Amino acid sequence: MEQSIKKALLEIFRLIYEKEGPRHWWPAQTKFEVVVGAILTQFVSWKNVTEAIRNLYSEGAMSIEGICRLSQPRLQELIRCTRFYKQKARKLKEFCLYVRDRYRGDLLLFFDKDMYSLREELLSLYGIGEETADSIILYAAEKPIFVVDSYTRRVFTRLGYFHPQISYRDMQRFFMENLDEDIRLFNEYHAQIDGVGARYCTNRKPRCSQCPLDSICVKSFPGISDGKASAP
DNA sequence: GCCCAGGGGGCTC
DNA sequence: GAGCCCCATGGG
Numbered sequence: 001m002e003q004s005i006k007k008a009l010l011e012i013f014r015l016i017y018e019k020e021g022p023r024h025w026w027p028a029q030t031k032f033e034v035v036v037g038a039i040l041t042q043f044v045s046w047k048n049v050t051e052a053i054r055n056l057y058s059e060g061a062m063s064i065e066g067i068c069r070l071s072q073p074r075l076q077e078l079i080r081c082t083r084f085y086k087q088k089a090r091k092l093k094e095f096c097l098y099v100r101d102r103y104r105g106d107l108l109l110f111f112d113k114d115m116y117s118l119r120e121e122l123l124s125l126y127g128i129g130e131e132t133a134d135s136i137i138l139y140a141a142e143k144p145i146f147v148v149d150s151y152t153r154r155v156f157t158r159l160g161y162f163h164p165q166i167s168y169r170d171m172q173r174f175f176m177e178n179l180d181e182d183i184r185l186f187n188e189y190h191a192q193i194d195g196v197g198a199r200y201c202t203n204r205k206p207r208c209s210q211c212p213l214d215s216i217c218v219k220s221f222p223g224i225s226d227g228k229a230s231a232p
Numbered sequence: 233g234c235c236c237a238g239g240g241g242g243c244t245c
Numbered sequence: 246g247a248g249c250c251c252c253a254t255g256g257g
Binding site for chain 1: 246247251252253254255256
Binding site for chain 1: 235236237238239240241
């Protein structure tokens, strides 16, 4: 691995961490809650997700068996606040049926394999794409895979490391080839990038002057995401 | 009224 | 593999 890039990545992490502190990412009580959250948070803010999870607990359905038991209309109703709720109800149901039927409802048994096999298996399920699969692998199965997302693309494009059209795989490869394999680092690094993406490196009106990365950012704004707006 | 929020499936070429 | 449309709530 290139030592200079590795150093730069650690410096980026240090700069954010010193200003922001630990993120306490993925506030979930159980592994199953991580899975449910990973599916429900697709293109919706976490605030909406917590409400849906509360609803599931209130219904006594926050488990593999619980969700298997629920009717689709009832499940849809409980998670309606998370947008695209009909699709997400199907995603949750199919995931739970799969684990129930193939792994006796035992998530630990499901996770008990090397992370690339687990990834392939997750990707074969309806509604589990790359980011959702990797989030489950890192935050629930606790295996060292680096999670990237649209925030990662935006922040590292503006920092000057990525082209705006870089693929998920290439982003992930970039981090995994230049960082030591470390679950805690991967966990906190992703969390910190997302914090910066949400608070400072926003799409239309980035708050560069307050951003912890301002001093090292080349501010590459190749047409703020939709190709229309101009650089600030 | 507008924009945006921690994607993914399905289709086309 | 890239590009497009669809899904369809809630808060600022």
